[in-house]
Amino acid sequence: xxxxxxxxxxxxxxxxxxxxxxxxxxxxxxxxxxxxxxxxxxxxxxxxxxxxxxxxxxxxxxxxxxxxxxxxxxxxxxxxxxxxxxxxxxxxxxxxxxxxxxxxxxxxxxxx
Amino acid sequence: xxxxxxxxxxxxxxxxxxxxxxxxxxxxxxxxxxxxxxxxxxxxxxxxxxxxxxxxxxxxxxxxxxxxxxxxxxxxxxxxxxxxxxxxxxxxxxxxxxxxxxxxxxxxxxxx
Numbered sequence: 001x002x003x004x005x006x007x008x009x010x011x012x013x014x015x016x017x018x019x020x021x022x023x024x025x026x027x028x029x030x031x032x033x034x035x036x037x038x039x040x041x042x043x044x045x046x047x048x049x050x051x052x053x054x055x056x057x058x059x060x061x062x063x064x065x066x067x068x069x070x071x072x073x074x075x076x077x078x079x080x081x082x083x084x085x086x087x088x089x090x091x092x093x094x095x096x097x098x099x100x101x102x103x104x105x106x107x108x109x110x111x112x
Numbered sequence: 113x114x115x116x117x118x119x120x121x122x123x124x125x126x127x128x129x130x131x132x133x134x135x136x137x138x139x140x141x142x143x144x145x146x147x148x149x150x151x152x153x154x155x156x157x158x159x160x161x162x163x164x165x166x167x168x169x170x171x172x173x174x175x176x177x178x179x180x181x182x183x184x185x186x187x188x189x190x191x192x193x194x195x196x197x198x199x200x201x202x203x204x205x206x207x208x209x210x211x212x213x214x215x216x217x218x219x220x221x222x223x224x
Contacts, residue, residue, distance in 0.1 A: 009152075034212055043116070043202055043215030044155070089154060093209075099170065100145070100213060102155035 003027045004092050006103040013110050019077040021106050023090035026071065030092040034100070035064060035075045038087045047088075048075070080110045115139070116216040118203050124222045131190040133219050135203030143209055144186035146170075146178065149200040149218075161186055162209060193223045 031052035036044035119134035157170030159178040204213035
């Protein structure tokens with residue numbers, strides 16, 4: 001049972017435009033969410049996180065939005081750059097568990 | 113900067129062999145994790161440890177065991193490797209549970 005879902009396996013965006021990556025979750029106990037970026041043959045690197053007490057967190061070109069009622073979060077990258085081309089994973093953690101649960105990933109390609 | 117180092121980038125092992133994957137972190141983190149990454153399945157948690165000699169099963173512990181004799185080192189053991197354990201294995205560490213985890217570069221294991 002996939003508790004964290006990324007329904008778009010891939011996304012292609014032109015350089016300079018906005019990239020929007022989506023993530024849905026089913027467990028209402030999740031209260032901490034993270035986004036990671038992964039290049040081929042490398043480990044994931046942490047990008048940005050958000051606690052459930054917030055609905056938005058911003059760090060430079062990256063903004064994460066959380067809609068608790070819809071159990072949905074999204075990562076916005078503005079403006080997109082070719083170096084952003086990677087696989088993006090969302091992850092979630094719950095109050096009653098120590099696990100970090102990852103989604104299946106979305107491959108972002110930013111073309112010139 | 114946190115450094116998480118996995119002992120091998122690539123490994124090829126035969127079915128039935130006992131396999132050791134080693135991971136070392138240099139930031140005195142309490143928590144360490146082993147994930148595997150497979151296409152379409154994202155990152156799945158195998159085991160994690162929140163203290164020396166302590167371990168907890170993740171979502172897919174079958175066929176694996178772990179060892180944490182020292183705080184900085186977390187080993188994943190495949191007791192008898194099988195072809196369905198061919199995967200990318202990722203080690204991670206975090207200072208506190210439910211905070212961002214830092215990943216190693218990954219070990220691509222092929223079992224033939």
